[in-house]
Amino acid sequence: MQIRNAPKGVVAAMAGAAAIALTFSGCTSGEADEEPGGTAAGGDQDCLAQVQPAVDEGLQPSALVAPESPLDLDSLAGSSIWHLTNSHNQFSTEMAAGVEEAGEAAGVDVTVFDGQNSTSRYSEGINQAIAQGADGIILMAIQPSVVAEDLKAAEAAGIRVLSTLNGDPDEPVEAGTFGNLTADYTADGELMAKWVLADSGCTANSVVIQSSPVHVWDLATKGFEAATEEFCAEACGVEVIDLDPANIANDLGNQLQTKLQTNPDIDYVVPVWDSAIPLVSPVVATAGRPITVFAHDGITESLQLISEGTDQQGTLAMAPSGWIGWAAFDEVARAILGEPSPGYVIPTRLVTRENVGDGSLASVSPEYVDFQSAFIDAWQG
Template sequence: MMVLNDRRRLLGACAGTAAIVLALSGCAGGAADAESGEASAGGSEECIAAVASAVEEGLAPSPLVAPSAPLDLAALSGKSIWYITNSHNQFSTEMASGVQEAGEEAGVKITVFDGQNSTSRYSEGINQAVAQGADGIILMAIQPSVVAEDLKAAEAAGVQVLSTLNGDPTEPVEPGTFGNFTADYTADGELMAQWVLNDSGCTSKSVVVQSSPVHVWDLAAKGFEAATKELCPEDCSVEVIDLDPANIANDLGNQLQTALQTSPDVDYVVPVWDSAIPLVAPVVATAGRPITVFAHDGISESLELIASGQDQQGTLAMAPPTWIGWAAFDEVARAILGEESPGYVIPTRLITEENVGDGSIADVSPEYVDFQSAFTEAWSQ
């Protein structure tokens, strides 16, 4: 949390040194020295100096975020929480495992429901949870606005609903939910831009890949764009590819190939989610020039690619998905008991070949190796 706030203060402090221009970055000049992590000369000295400290801070391990207050496990015993996800994938499955682990520890029944990327399925899951007497719901990557009527029914039944990974933590809480548990995607986009600027020596020419209907992707893309605009208005540029969420698999390759062909100086490609890499990598490989690929999330496949030096050079990794599951459970459990929300924000860390190690939690998130103990010890105080 403090790390993200410090990033924002850095951007604000740089506002007087850089004019605002609507652009995003990709590298046409000097690349970073892999040994020292220092950007070579090429772009604005003010820009280079401004981003270096933010990147150094962003590369450091994220501090552990854990409960600071006990949890009345006796009062929770026999309660029911549903985990309703937008789709079944590696991230959602690992998060579900965390929710289930926490539920088992607390004596709470956990039901996992796969929304299958279908609005009707999302509604079905919420309605089933209400009908079966759920006490709480974790709504993962499903915008509350698309199930607004169902959330009204849940609220009327006294079900505590947590919106998860659906926006920035400072955004208003959606009707029918009690909180918004998420990463700070705008700040994350800013830090991704700072890494690109640092890596390129503030001469980057970038293509950002997103789908604006996916709110968190849009926030990250706009954060990236705004930071580049502020810090590198003269020497950097950005093109944003905005995909139809229903046709990402078909459209990404075609649009990215066109962008790389029509803009031969592009040397950074920034999809704002790691799972896009299998679609991005073949296009980048046929471009015929060095292009750096940087993304967001920190899923295990991407960490393995970075560790092996293949297809992806970096990511802004969130804390482990299993931790996200435990933290989401803790939020909902406290809401069920009528306690104040702890207001967790998912921490993130810049991961490159410099600090990825073998891609394990021990290397990427060393403070989270045994995070479960921090939760159970706090709960039993």
Template sequence: MTASALLFAMVVTACGSSTDAPSGATGGSADCTAAANSVVGAGRADVAPFLPSAPVDASKVKGKTVWLIQNSVTPLVTAVTKGMTAAGERVGVTVKAVSGEGSIPTIVSAVSQAVAQKADGIVLLAIAPTGVAAQVAEAKAAGIPVVDTYNSNVGTDMSAGGFFGHVSADYAAGGKMIAAWMMADSKCNLNAAILGNAALAPHKAQSDAAQTEFQTVCGGACKSDFETLDLPKLATSSGPQVQQVLRRNPDMKYVYSNLDGAVTFIAPAIQQAGNADVKVASMGGDTASLERIRSGNSVQKSVVAIAPQVYQGYAFMDQIMRGMTGAAAVDWTLPIRFVDSSNVGKSDADIFPRFSGVEASFAALWGVS
């Protein structure tokens, strides 16, 4: 078992197997395609940034240090870290970023070090709560607020696990959007591979929602196989893995990656194997994915983009500041948008135009310039 699989040892459900919907379903019908197109159309709509209504007194956190402990480093993680660091500079908070490198001992050690060195706050970036339960309990006992990100369902109360709060996107909604796009594009005659690690809560939420959508809307004409990615070895293993999947099933024309980071490796592998007719979708919305869609010559055709990474970093800082100042946690749900060639625009700024200048809105909320 890989380090990642050990760390994220949650409940892995039936999404690890092939899923065919009940017989007699409406796959290939006009009704099925229309229903899928309706979901995709709604997902394409522009979204507004969410900002809490309650302010935070940033003067109370000046000079403090927050540890941002990452599961591993990807382009998206790097961009979010940059956003959180910039937010910290606005309020006088030092952000100490530490990569767990996908390793249980490294991640556990990092959280323990943060507690031992009396961090003022800890933010866990894409680290499953069960893997660091003892260390989170230690932090709580030491009076250090801990914020979880990218895990659990939106609206989940995580206080029982020792967390102050969390920041997450609606991954199930994202999975539904991508499933709908694949059905609409295939006219509800679909054979798809879903790539991810079901022990990661965001991946499981996406894949479960996608497969439920297939069953409910498309039925037996839509099939999907879940393929587990080895996250610590993503750069070397995901490309050959997707090639094997497509060789094993030549009729498979859609690949859905639960994370953008894998597409960097699987897209060229698909094209190199001569599968240029395969279409790829993913979730995250990093710059590389948007550029692939914008180019028009990549197998990647769509993505569910989470709100801009700078905004995410500011959201992380907002939540941990509330924990450090004794304010109530916010039910932080990061907005998402379905993106394809119809709305990808000419630059990343076109994806979320209403987020332009959102940093100043946060600054006003925090009472700083």
């Protein structure tokens, strides 16, 4: 997640809030009353005709994204890549493990450095990488502008730096980096809205929960609002809870409760990140009416909740975080060798009760069960 236009202290606080690990409450939220076939009664048939095809496509398994050309492993051998995480949490740990696994397969030394939600630690990690002669750096959800001076030093040392999860794929590459490996968060927000519209029969009144300094969350929110306006301006509504990045854990529940009390028509709650669910579900459970909860990311806990039919009805799941680690490694390795960037975009899939299965990798991302072999086979030609 990218944090723009925020003081460094706020950036660090936001990273910590986004990485909160809480115990799931086990409360259940309601689901919208549905007709047979899964679409709620009423609504605009023209709206449904426009959004349903995208939803049907989005529910299908994501195709495997893998390298399409060999990697000069002999020239790469002995290189050093540093993977700097914004914090230590489930997602960052799994992505880092993917980078390490890819490095081992390619004969490249990988160092993982935990930024601990601290801009000073981010700088420390980059400068340690420079001092130890790194060839490449992966910034995991660390906004390049926060460490701009350090990236200048890395660039001067000839180090290739990849930004990850810091915006949409078509945004300009930030100074000191050669690329940004990310999902298309604006398109993801649009697809999330289309699912909500289709699920409600184009009658949804939604509240989206985000924190606008987190750039990718803001992109998803704007995409959600734009799609709702385009396809269901008259019959549907969207309200946004925009949280202070430093106080998400304290403020989310109170603001959501107030919103649900003052607007009894809200029937969809859409936090744009899965880790918000432990804060959302207790409020939804006490709302006294059916409310559907839909989010983004596809973390393991959320997939299990969807499979069990509790707290969360769906998510827009990214490809496995381990795969993101391998893709990031491949991007940096090719940059070190002077090859053009493959330009990977992290694929996403709509996951609901109808396709989540048991919530396992085999159920949610069947094409990614052995993605490692696809990378190795391509590297070896």
